[in-house]
Amino acid sequence: MSSHSAVDVIRTKRDGGRLSDEQIRWFMTAYTAGDVADEQASALAMAIFWRGMEADELATWTQAMVDSGERLDLSTITRPTVDKHSTGGVGDKVSLPLIPLAAACGVAVPQLSGRGLGHTGGTLDKMEAIPGWRAQLSNEEFIAVLAAEGGVICAAGPGLAPADRRLYALRDTTGTVESIPLIASSIMSKKIAEGTDALVLDVKFGSGAFLADPEQGRELARTMVGLGTAHGVRTTALLTAMEQPLGRTAGNAVEVEESVEVLDGGGPEDLVEVTLALAREMVALAGLDVDPAEALADGRAMDRWRAIVAAQGGDPDAPLPRAAENDVIAAGADGVVQRLDAMSVGVAAWRLGAGRARKEDDVSATAGVICHAKVGERVRAGAPLLELRADDPSRFAAAHEALAGAWTLGPDPASPPPLILDRITPD
DSSP states (O other): OOSOOHHHHHHHHHTTOOOOHHHHHHHHHHHHTTOSOHHHHHHHHHHHHHHOOOHHHHHHHHHHHHHTSOOOOOTTOOSOBEEEEEOOOTTOOTHHHHHHHHHHTTOBEEEEEOOOOBSSOOHHHHHTTSTTOOOOOOHHHHHHHHHHHSEEEEEOOTTSSHHHHHHHHHHHHHTOTTOHHHHHHHHHHHHHHHTOSEEEEEEEESTTSSBOSHHHHHHHHHHHHHHHHHTTOEEEEEEEEOSSOSSSEEESHHHHHHHHHHHTTOSOHHHHHHHHHHHHHHHHHTTOOOOHHHHHHTSHHHHHHHHHHHHTTOOTTSOOOOOSEEEEEEOSSSEEEEEEOHHHHHHHHHHHTSSBSSTTOOOOSSOEEEESSOTTOEEOTTSEEEEEEESOGGGHHHHHHHTTTOEEEESSOOOOOOSEEEEEOOO
16 A cells, blocks of 8 residues: 555655655556546646745656656667757758758757647658658667668657656646746656756747747747756757748648758758757767868758658658648738748648647648748739638638738838847756
């Protein structure tokens, strides 16, 4: 008979106390085993939301989440392993060009990714637009692709941090998603369990991000860098802006197409800037003296992309699916784009079918939004401003509603704010 009870754990945190290591380990084990009810876990999540967690308390909480399942063994990989995680945003397709780019520089990237929920698609949703590509790999296949190609993108198996899987679903339905300790432990438990040597975090802030306020983003970045360091994973973070969409596309197939443009030496400047900045962080953590810009320019990154896609059953030469219908929104006057709201574009893409409201929903590979003009660019009256794509034209009306007031045109020159606000390293 255990000396602990869920009610005592909840009361301790509710009253502002620090949970003991024993309480945390008992709770995580009991909850994973189904011996603690979901309503009790919900109550504890709300108590953490309001009361927070001390750094060492959160480190134990995160370790207990890791210990709830298996930890991958990457010891057979001869290259230095460095992963990347983004907190997500509208048009954030950076993982697609970044993983082959880092692999081309000599890094092994073990990317366990997720599916999108809400206004933005996940990395797996984007990759599944490629004909034949598959997200589900066994642990043996995961290691084999990583060893052979230098990078892998696949779904996390059910054995990785199962406590997080249960808590994540609860947080979404109990209004506790925005808790920094809960966000940080959710992300970092999976990355620590993944077994990577090092990790680069892209923590986004702004209209289209999970956290709108840059100070909240900075606090989350510091918390996650601290957790990684405490668990032996060399971790750095970049704080990046998400006030307007990243690149010119928001969707699934359209984002793959844009990613391939980057790997081919083109693509939008902002997307290239963030991709190269994160690649440089990854290369530095791996201790390699390589310039990622050269690997992008000389075609090595594109070669890695083709190999990684093919290793998971995809055809890198197959045409990407294209929407049956499109609807162009034209500029109403001459002017310079002063503002293009990322969240509005993301919600429009979601309403067109690119995202999901529930985990079990299907997503459209072809739906999305193309941004023909972004902040600082001049447009003429009647010229395309945004282009909506969908297979079902009845979705266009709801997307138009989402975009009402999403942009501002004016006569004055304008510049987007800096993309990279800060770099967070261990204390």
